[in-house]
Amino acid sequence: MNVVIAYLETMFSSYPQTPRLLEAKAELQTMMEDAYSSLIAEGSTQNEAVGKVITDFGNLDEVAPALGITAEIAPADATSMNLASGAAAPALAAGAWVATQPPVTMKEAEGFAGAHRNTRYRLGAGVALCVMSPIPLLLLLNAAAMHDSPVDSGAAVVAGTVLLLFVAAGGVVLLAGISKNFTPFARLRGGHFGPNPSVTEWAAELAQTHERRRFTALTLAVLLWALSPVPPLIVTYLPETANQGSWIIGSTALTLLLVAAGLLVALPATWARSVANTINRADLRDR
Numbered sequence: 001m002n003v004v005i006a007y008l009e010t011m012f013s014s015y016p017q018t019p020r021l022l023e024a025k026a027e028l029q030t031m032m033e034d035a036y037s038s039l040i041a042e043g044s045t046q047n048e049a050v051g052k053v054i055t056d057f058g059n060l061d062e063v064a065p066a067l068g069i070t071a072e073i074a075p076a077d078a079t080s081m082n083l084a085s086g087a088a089a090p091a092l093a094a095g096a097w098v099a100t101q102p103p104v105t106m107k108e109a110e111g112f113a114g115a116h117r118n119t120r121y122r123l124g125a126g127v128a129l130c131v132m133s134p135i136p137l138l139l140l141l142n143a144a145a146m147h148d149s150p151v152d153s154g155a156a157v158v159a160g161t162v163l164l165l166f167v168a169a170g171g172v173v174l175l176a177g178i179s180k181n182f183t184p185f186a187r188l189r190g191g192h193f194g195p196n197p198s199v200t201e202w203a204a205e206l207a208q209t210h211e212r213r214r215f216t217a218l219t220l221a222v223l224l225w226a227l228s229p230v231p232p233l234i235v236t237y238l239p240e241t242a243n244q245g246s247w248i249i250g251s252t253a254l255t256l257l258l259v260a261a262g263l264l265v266a267l268p269a270t271w272a273r274s275v276a277n278t279i280n281r282a283d284l285r286d287r
Contacts, residue, residue, distance in 0.1 A: 004032050004053050007195075011060050015073055024067040032057050051106070051198025058194060059102045103194040104279060109203060112188050113275045115181040120268035122174045127267060128260040129171030136163035138253040145246045191281045200279055207276035210269070217269030224262035228255045 012025050032053050039049035057063055064070045137160030144156040187193055231251035238247065 004036060004050055005029065007054055007058060008032060011058070018072065021069060021072055024069045024072075027067060028057060028063060047198040047201055051103075051196045054103050054194075054196055055105055062102075103196040104188065104199050105196065106199055106202065108185065108188060108193075109199045109275070109279060112182075112185045112278070113203075113206060113272070115185060116271040116275050119178045119181050120271040122178055124264045124267040126171045126174030126178070128264040129167055129174065131260040131263060132256055133164045133168035133171065135253045135256055136160050136167065138249050138256075142246050142249040142253070145249060188278055191278075203276040203279035207272045210272035214269045214273055217265050221262035221266035224258050224265065228258035228262070231255055231258075 008025065008029055012021060015021055035056065036049050036053050039052055040046070044052065060073060064073055137157070140156035140160040140163075141153070144153040182189060231254040232248065235247045235251045
């Protein structure tokens with residue numbers, strides 16, 4: 001219940017402490033305490049009850065008509081907008097901005113997590129394709145550079161460039177398609193929401209559940225990235241031959257392949273941590 005009272009104080013902190021607003025704050029506190037007690041009596045946990053109360057009563061703009069203070073908070077709302085745009089003290093602006101943001105709901109958080117989970121492989125594949133896009137060009141140049149190769153260097157450049165653009169375009173299409181999945185959650189990605197303790201706890205548990213998989217994937221990815229410079233280094237110490245240039249080009253392509261493989265392994269495993277980090281923004285701003 002202390003979290004609810006602290007949140008209530010934050011809601012009114014950016015407004016003048018007039019008798020009418022103090023009366024409205026006391027009235028709203030009674031409403032929130034009654035709702036909290038009812039939820040506890042119905043079997044909700046403390047975190048669930050706090051989250052529900054903040055969701056139902058935590059937006060002052062929405063409850064102002066019922067409290068009869070719409071006119072009283074209107075000037076303060078304008079002041080908050082000016083503060084957010086840099087017209088006054090930054091510290092006060094941040095406090096007012098956080099206080100007036102509707103808290104994130106469990107439905108929003110679950111949908112946001114689902115979007116991350118459903119697009120995690122497309123994210124890895126899209127970034128990996130962009131990194132690998134030069135490989136066809138390098139391989140064709142490699143073939144053209146080999147001694148007595150039938151491949152014309154000019155044709156290799158043209159065909160390799162076309163393939164480079166084709167592979168890169170595939171990666172961009174995958175990444176662009178991902179953004180559509182997050183259109184309903186623009187306010188979460190932009191950080192335009194207030195804290196909700198029950199949602200924050202849920203997001204932390206989600207991240208913890210997938211932490212072992214994320215750690216394993218990152219370990220493998222780091223190993224692949226650490227090995228990526230090895231092929232060019234090996235070629236550097238090989239005895240010079242007529243196909244030395246071909247070996248250098250081929251080793252560079254292999255380096256890009258190892259980097260892309262690391263991204264393909266690492267990025268899909270970070271989705272739960274990304275959700276938790278996004279949800280935690282409101283708590284960090286509120287401190």
